[in-house]
Amino acid sequence: MASSSDKKPPVAKKVKHEMKMFDDVRVDNYYWLRDDSRSDPDMLHYLNQENAYTDYIMSGTKNLEDQIYAEIRGRIKEADISAPLRKGPYYYYERTLEGKEYKQHCRRLVQNAGSVPSVLDVMPTGPEAPPEHVILDENEKAKNHVYYSIGAFKVSPNHKLVAYAEDTKGNEIYTIHVMDAETRSPVGEPLVGVTDYFEWVGDEALVYITMDEILRPYKVWFHKLGTNQSADSCLYHEKDDMFSLDLEASESKKYLFVGSESKTTRSIFYLDISKPENGLMVLTPRSEGIDTSVSHRGNHFFIKRRSDETYNSELLACPLDDVNAITTLIPHRDSVKIQDVILFSDHLVVYEREKGLPRVTFYSLPAIDEPLQSLQGGQAVEFVDPVYSVDPAESQFSSSILRFYYSSLRTPPSTYDYDMNTGVSVLKKIETVLGGFDASNYVTKREWAIAQDGTQVPISIVYRKDLVKLDGSDPMLLYGYGSYEVCVDPSFKSSRLSLLDRGFTFAIAHIRGGGEMGRKWYENGKYLQKKNTFTDFIDCAEYLIEKKYCTKDKLCINGGSAGGLLIGAVLNMRPDLFKAAVTRVPFVDVVTTMLDPTIPLTTAEWEEWGDPRKEEYYFYMKSYSPVDNVKAQKYPAILVTTGLNDPRVLYSEPAKFVAKLRELKTDDNVLLFKCEMGAGHFSKSGRFEKLQEDAFIYTFILKILNMVPALA
Template identity: 40%
Template sequence: MKKTVGIGMLALVFIQACSQSTSSLTKHSATNIMKSESAPIAKRVDHLMEIHDHQRNDPYYWLRDDSREDPEMLAYLNAENNYTQTKLAHTQTLQNILFKEMTSRLEPNDASVPVLDKGYWYSSIFQQGKDYRIIVRQKGSLAAPKEVLIDQNIRAQGHDYYNLGDRKVSPNQKLLAIAEDTVSRRLYNIRIKDIASDTYYPEVLSNASANIVWANDNKTLFYVKKDPETLLPYQVYRHTLGTSPEQDVLVYQEDDNTFYTYIYKTRSDNFIAIGLSSTMNSETLLLDAEHPTQAPKTLLARSKDHLYRADHINDYFYIHTNKNALNGKIVRVHQSKIGDITQWQTVLKHNDDTLIQDLDLFDNFFTTNERINGLEKLRIRDYQGNLVQEISFTDEAYSSYLSNNPDPTSEKIRYYYSSMTTPNSVFEYDTNTQKSTLLKQDKVLGVFDPSDYQSKRILITARDGAKIPVSLVYRKSLFSHNATNPMLVYGYGSYGSTNDPSFSISRLSLLDRGFVYAIAHIRGSKMLGEKWYEDGKKLTKMNSFTDFIDVTKGLIAQQYADPNKVYASGRSAGGLLMGAVVNMAPELYHGVLAGVPFVDVVTTMLDETIPLTTGEYDEWGNPNDKQFYDYMLSYSPYDQVSRQAYPNMLVTTGLHDSQVQYYEPAKWVAKLRAMKTDDNLLLLDTDMEVGHGGKSGRYKSFLDIAKQYSFILSLAGVDK
């Protein structure tokens, strides 16, 4: 399940090259992989771009085709795929072993912990051999018969990709609204089902985001439409059950294309909130859920560098805000006094050492997820802000967050817990007894004992003195602290997104083959608070890249890895990280996995027609400003490719990617192939059926992981 988010995630969801001789990278040649001279060579077509009196030539710009139908472009991608398949042919047996190994650890018939909501127990079921969940409910009791709300396996039939983005049951429990994506572009179609008759209403609400909210009249549905070109969610519509979508009413339109639009229902069920957010600004409008045709009212107008998110209970709005509070604070305002910030009353003060990440309201208390020194704590407070209870943990490195708690009258709190050695677990904490009860822990089938593995958290000093947290895990019996283990270092470091250490069934396949796995919690995340994020964005973005390099060097120096068998991995903005570090320090890595990498930073951020561009100026900067243009250009992986040796690289993308367009990694590989001076592997693997998230489905997703792991395992000399 996804973490619920506070103001820190409102932005949504996103160098100077060092020369290196070929001879110095001899140790990183792909000695165990057959060489071939048949790599595709992309044609060059001059494409000049000029701004700020500076001209760039992008000879591979022709690979961009927004229709995704150009025969020459498709032929090139298919040629790259064929080349990749040929070069990885010798790993096919290993891929099959890994896929079978990973999927065999899954509980074939699995079910989520039932959640009580308005008289029904809701849960989801995996059936053996099927890729998608079946959503069911039971009325009143867990002994009642299961009623199938939606079988995603049936809905996915006939589609290469399927994603159920959201599902909402109407207040009277008779209708189900679902948002489905069958293209992998995050453009959803919303359908409405009559649960009793198991039939769908004829209307289809298209080009929508996954957001769905019911009004309290059980016939009015709110949803958000996206711009079909930029995919920016910007229009809130009101739909009446049983009517044509052409009759839907536009409730609100956001005309500032740096803002994202989303909707949600407050904890009290009294209001429907329209959330408007950019990276550093936000605003909330409110609709009366009992009178959905009334015009929205503004909770508090947007202002520069003010992020907030509001919820409502017991006649008060509780607001998680960064107003004069870098790490956040909690305030409240009576529902009769919205719009006036002078009426705000502080409930939980700002603390320089504590990042408030999440807020959940109950009738008699509220809960927060707070991060202190990089570690998460779940705290229960009264409505005067006093700390009443705290749920604490003993692992050095872990992930914990509030779970689905739909009933505000409950005295019990559900939460998730996981560590790099502890499978995902659901607990229930009783505020009366102050005890946690384990409701479910994911089973790992086969031979698995958590005590066989060691998880730890260390600090590595960066070049400017900053202490970078690193989470590590390895199999005890296969680890030798004398620089003999292969190691995979993972990083992201953007948008304030923090990759807390958690359990991975697939990762066991690396650990059981002697790998050390490390997560570098570099600047650009919020591992050490909001300042940690601020120090890794815009004009401080270079810190993210140098942190990752310094962590790698530090781990090698502390003999966690064989320096000849160090690998790196990152996806999306983490793919940008990979692109930057291989330009800056290619000699450190034997192989790199770059997934859906955001590598053509300058060109993309200058093009407002590309999804996510305008909404992310506060993350990367606006290159129409020369200061930001020059800074971006200094690290943009595509622009900084140089004539030097590069590590072995597997670059993956999806033709239908809506977040990082397929042509960014395609152009990057074409340029690398033309300029690199080594004979190491450079592979581009484009999935022609999917988008940013890769394959859908419980089992199919492991195919990609098996391929990527087989690539680095083969480089490390492991073929079993």
């Protein structure tokens, strides 16, 4: 086998492109790589060269990659169903089939539809049970497409029709199809060029949202089934390009709520489903720095509101007919952030965060016709792992059953039904992990690193206790994100076992810029404090080395999208600290992208990163932008991935990053670039195709650490 040095890496041509601002000149020799049509022959030739080089360098470890892929796939129970959810006269669930990439959407009649739902309910499946009906088989729909994804699947209130949003390119531009749930025959013509935000208005109409030329959701439409899309009426047009629209139905299914939001401000319109002819009405008017979201029950709207003063949010209520008659149900608390609110006919469930961990608290509500007062005596659901993830499921509004999804770094995804009247909790489904998996073999824990400014930064950790020695000799994969107030809670990923079972420790650095520790945690990692995100990650890495979880020569890092920005930034800042880095669909050309309002999502992002048209932000962003800070120094081994059709981070950003690294870096360490030519931001669409990406990344890491078996 030829050595990797026998084939030279691709060299992108250099075409000088100067960009001047504030008497500052930036030279981008690889600006030409951006082609909005994605059809430029020179650009495609370069990407194909990079893919061929990556294939060549990794060809010697193909056996190991195949082995890891077989391991990962072998843990999956390929033929399975999700925990059925009772809605009206049916149980709804999803089914996966052996060997099939995509799922089926199914339902089965409830035998005693008039009974009161119970946590002890079990969907009958025997020969005497009502037959299963497959409403939609994604495998059939995906046959003629390289990429296939359904963004939303919603049944009409009378359960006779289904609407679903379909993306066949990975560019997140959807087509909404409506069909008869029983016969699967189409109803009317599809709605094209739309988002996956849509809701039913009764059984004969939809409300949906479309995007402008930069993919900003900006118009709300009303569509009556059986009419042409061109005849649809526009309910609202958001003309401010800093704001985007979203749409959701109330748990009671009596109202639709349209949110108009920037990164700091959110206002709400509502549509009374019983009176759609009245159009959208203002519920919470736009006020700079005020962020609201709304639910409904009985005679009241419930409003979660955040402001500069109530930065972790408060929960309010107001009568339907007097939105100014505010009652504070849960006041603002400095140490507890209200993440989400789910309403039931007799209960209120609040998903909160404290000390970096999620919690679920529920309250009993007075009768619908009684006045609402400050809530007291909330009860918390107990969890067993020291670090974990818990997420809300759809409200079963008229029942007392709270469904939630639980997971930890050692606990597979689990669906629970919890009866808020009795306190009885029932595990309805836990993801089967084949291959002899035993959760007791793994240790999960939380550590706290001390950042440069004294801030304590939480780290979630998992390792296999019989393999990891904690003497500095163990390999580690450290993950980070740290943007958009996203909470990266510790959750299970069965493919990760292929690293853990080879003696790796896996850790998540919950750095500032995320939302794990509350709103201030986010605000202290954005704008002119964005570098806290990067220095926190470096401090976490050094802490883990100090505590002998690994050494520099065994430390690998991973992040994607805005987490790819993180990886790119820390590689420039501290390349000596890491052995290998994987950065997926990375946002690395910060200044150039944020100066171009024609790029999808840019205008809305000014409130996340800052507006570089302002001098202070320009120079601050330039000081950390990965492409702008690549320099002549040694870098660790690096793998960069992207998707040609990505609408969120243009493929050209990572392409330019790689080209500039090839030009300037002074080491001989491996640098690979892999571009999926038929995928978008979220890689390939099939469930097994996604596993191939994990297998490839893990093989790369093992190769760099010299952990490839001799026969691989």
